[in-house]
Amino acid sequence: MQAAPGQDTTGLPDPSAAWAVTLNRTTAYSGPSDQAVSFGSVPALTTLQVLGYSGDWAHVLNPRTREEAYLSSGELGPSDPPSRYVLLAPPALTDEFQSTGLVTDAAPLALYPTSADEAAERQLSPSTWLTLTGAVKGEDGSTWYRTDNGDFVPADAVFLPGRTEDYSGRWIDVNLSSPTTVRAYDADGLENSFLAIRGAGPRPTPTGVFTILRRVANETMNSDTIGIPRFGPGGYYLTNVLFTQYFTGDGASFHYNYWSSNFGYPGSHGCLGLTYANSSWLWDWAKVGTPIIIHY
Numbered sequence: 234m235q236a237a238p239g240q241d242t243t244g245l246p247d248p249s250a251a252w253a254v255t256l257n258r259t260t261a262y263s264g265p266s267d268q269a270v271s272f273g274s275v276p277a278l279t280t281l282q283v284l285g286y287s288g289d290w291a292h293v294l295n296p297r298t299r300e301e302a303y304l305s306s307g308e309l310g311p312s313d314p315p316s317r318y319v320l321l322a323p324p325a326l327t328d329e330f331q332s333t334g335l336v337t338d339a340a341p342l343a344l345y346p347t348s349a350d351e352a353a354e355r356q357l358s359p360s361t362w363l364t365l366t367g368a369v370k371g372e373d374g375s376t377w378y379r380t381d382n383g384d385f386v387p388a389d390a391v392f393l394p395g396r397t398e399d400y401s402g403r404w405i406d407v408n409l410s411s412p413t414t415v416r417a418y419d420a421d422g423l424e425n426s427f428l429a430i431r432g433a434g435p436r437p438t439p440t441g442v443f444t445i446l447r448r449v450a451n452e453t454m455n456s457d458t459i460g461i462p463r464f465g466p467g468g469y470y471l472t473n474v475l476f477t478q479y480f481t482g483d484g485a486s487f488h489y490n491y492w493s494s495n496f497g498y499p500g501s502h503g504c505l506g507l508t509y510a511n512s513s514w515l516w517d518w519a520k521v522g523t524p525i526i527i528h529y
Contacts, residue, residue, distance in 0.1 A: 251283040253291065254312035257448035261302035265290035272302050276382065282343040295342070296320055297383060318345035318352040326367040326379065332393050334378060335444055336361040337402055337522040340390035342380070354384060359522025360444040363391065392524040394442045403519065407505065407527040409438055412497025415487075415505065417518060425514060430490055430506035433499030443480040443525045448516070452477040452488065459484055459502065467502075475509070476516040480525050487515055 257277050263270040265287035275281075281293040284301070291306040296319045324343060341353035346369050357363075362415075364381040368388060371377045376388040389401050397404065401420040408414045413431040417424045432438035452474040459461050463470050479487040481503075490506025500506070507515065 234407070239393065248467055251523070252312040253281050253283050253293070253309040255279045255304070256308055256310050259304055261304055263302065265292070265303045269303065272300075275304065280312050281309070283309075316344060316351045318343075318347065318349070321345055323383070323385070323505070326368045326369055328368040330365070330367055332365050332395055334363045334365045334391040334393045335442065335524050336390055337392050337524055338390040340387055341423040343377075343385045346377035346385040348373070348387070354439070356387065357386065360446055365393070371522060393511060394524075395527060403523055405519065405523060405525045407438075407473060407525060407526065409440065409529050413505070414497075415507070415511075415515075417515065424518070427511040428497040429487075429509065429522065430493055430495050430498065430500045431505035432485075433503050436502040438501070438503050438505060439481060439485060440527050440529065443527065445477050445478050445480055445519055445521050445525070446482065446524045449477045449479075451475055452515075461502075476507075476512040478516065478519060488512060
């Protein structure tokens with residue numbers, strides 16, 4: 234939404250006023266008509282102050298942006314007054330950038346950069362991708378990232394692939410060149426490195442940025458699940474595949490490979506096969522949400 238002409242954007246709205254919440258993503262207009270100038274869309278579950286009504290249109294104020302607009306009243310539902318943090322102007326950016334970030338630990342998506350419960354809009358799960366626009370200092374002096382929607386997430390729970398030097402957690406780098414190498418890092422630097430069997434032929438190991446999605450301590454791998462008949466050419470049925478950590482939805486993973494010794498070279502259907510010792514170590518070291526960069 235855009236600021237209405239003459240609006241005092243420095244004032245704070247009255248928290249005792251009438252409040253509403255958007256039920257769905259809806260369009261905001263400059264006046265009480267869908268023929269008025271469109272200010273763009275307002276996300277679902279946005280809390281707004283109701284300034285008045287004109288027919289079937291509500292005149293509203295977004296307390297976070299200090300902007301006024303008109304929305305169809307049918308798109309609004311009643312709401313309690315918002316958190317006091319909605320009414321606070323966010324701190325200035327200490328670093329401005331555009332980047333995608335990967336949530337690595339359960340973390341709050343907050344209205345304001347603070348760990349206070351009343352500022353949290355919802356909890357983010359590991360492996361959630363966010364678009365980030367900069368960094369700010371939070372209430373306690375810690376660093377938070379601002380999202381493209383104006384929310385905040387603690388920086389220590391987000392991995393930025395292009396800014397690994399800023400990340401204080403654990404992450405994995407995989408170089409698929411021969412010999413294929415897995416390197417495990419944390420904030421103090423390299424912790425371990427070892428060779429892996431990589432994908433071959435029509436099923437190469439994918440490149441890009443991933444995260445560990447789920448883990449299975451003792452897996453049975455059946456080629457039927459990836460479209461290769463178990464008893465056909467290239468088929469397989471493998472039991473007791475230990476320490477399996479999936480990083481794609483279609484089955485690519487780290488795991489113990491007991492049926493091959495071609496470590497460092499092609500030989501899998503896309504997975505990264507490891508020795509017993511290395512797969513066991515990685516199982517103990519990593520977790521759901523641990524980010525992975527795979528490249529040549």
